[in-house]
Amino acid sequence: MTTDIVLNIVLLSLMAITGLAIARLRNLFPVAMLTGLYSLLSASLFTLLDAVDVALTEAAVGAGVTTVLFLATFGLTRAREKPVARSRTVIGLVVTVLTGAALFYASLDMPHFGDRNTPVQDHPLRERYLSTVNEEIDVPNTVTAVLGSYRGYDTLGEVTVILTAGIGVLMLLGVAWRRPDKRKESDR
Amino acid sequence: MREHTVLRVITKLLIAPIIIFALYVQFHGDYSPGGGFQAGVVFAAAIILYALIFGLAEARRAVSPDVLRITAALGVLLFAGTGVYAMLEGGNFLDYDYLAHDAIHGQQYGLLLVEFGVGLTVVSTITSIFYVFAGRGRRTNEHET
């Protein structure tokens, strides 16, 4: 139990430090790598918090696909950020601190982390999903059962969203591919 | 990447296990952590690894972008088609109970088909996006030279 708490604190602190470094750095290639590190830390945290499917997805998507896409974008545009004006930074900090303070004040009302009797855990849906999965679907992985069967409409919408994103990117960037050797032949 | 022998050898050794792992995650999503999304992304990662080490032209020859365009739509069609088939059998949309003789078997068949559709679309979309991003610079360079 204590190792869990210690690991929890260590991982969250590392995530906060990485987040600060991402915000401060102006050379964008290290920022892409740090984003990959941030995703990996959050995937480890998800494993610690018993969300194994989410951890698998976050590790594959965050540390894999998103990092590659960011690096490809930096290769196509500049890889250095221009410094921001002082006034803009100060206003941004003020707004951020005010919002953070409001959220902190609201968080004091929240039930403690890991508590058994919270409104989230007391909701009847939890018992419904965990107990009737055996009778209705007989599939041990409750997350897949809920995702595919109980909440199938949401999953259909999500697949459509990713297909739409693919179509959008193809429309924006997809042009006919010309093989490199064909161009050299026409030059001769 | 011709001079990075270590990278080429390790990649050649690793791509097959990565693909097998992706298929394992896809079809064992019912019994262990996994499912369509995870499997799709891991499979796409294998293709991206191949493209990074051996070149984009080689990867495009191995996994053609025209095929990917078709399979992306095919995945969504499979998902929605399962739902419509359930309607034709007498139930509601995406009511897997009617897919087989037995409610439990129907649910499991439904889950398998649906997750496979999801995995298919995710592989195709992520690989297409990567091809388009990676192939962009080449095209503009060709116009400039």
Add this chain to the structure above:
Amino acid sequence: MAEIADNFFGLFNYWVVIVLMMIGFYTVISHDNLVKKLIGLNLFQTAVFVFYISMGKIAGSTAPILMQGPGSEDVLYAHPLPQVLILTAIVVGVSTTALGLALVVRINEAYGSIEEDDVLAADFETQEAESETEAQRKARADARQAEAEADEEYDDGSEDPRSPEQRAADTDDKEPRS
């Protein structure tokens, strides 16, 4: 003292989530670089995921994959629903990031820069140039309209090729035609 320590360990997750969300928020509103804004958005999203998953965890629970076999009736499982929601959210997040990055690449090709100030300045200049050309065209059209109206006033049906001023000057000298 014990109360503060209790609160600290109980709410530490949520406080760090708030810090991460604010870092992402600050990056989105204060940095000009478009890709940096997208990265800030990613930070914000991941912090929200941590928040949801933290709410679903019970102390001493295990992953919501039902165990089978003897003695598996009293196992405490984490709540599966937040995990399902976050799974969908991760995929939607990567979709929007990919589309946003494609837009940034196109903006860079059209404007030559991905800093918001440069893009807005270029847009402003184009808008001013366009409105200037509009104003010039309008002024010319107005002038032509005024000339046409002036010609119509003095047109009395006669086929006199002379301008209206010449006609006025000559009428004083000549005798009226019969």
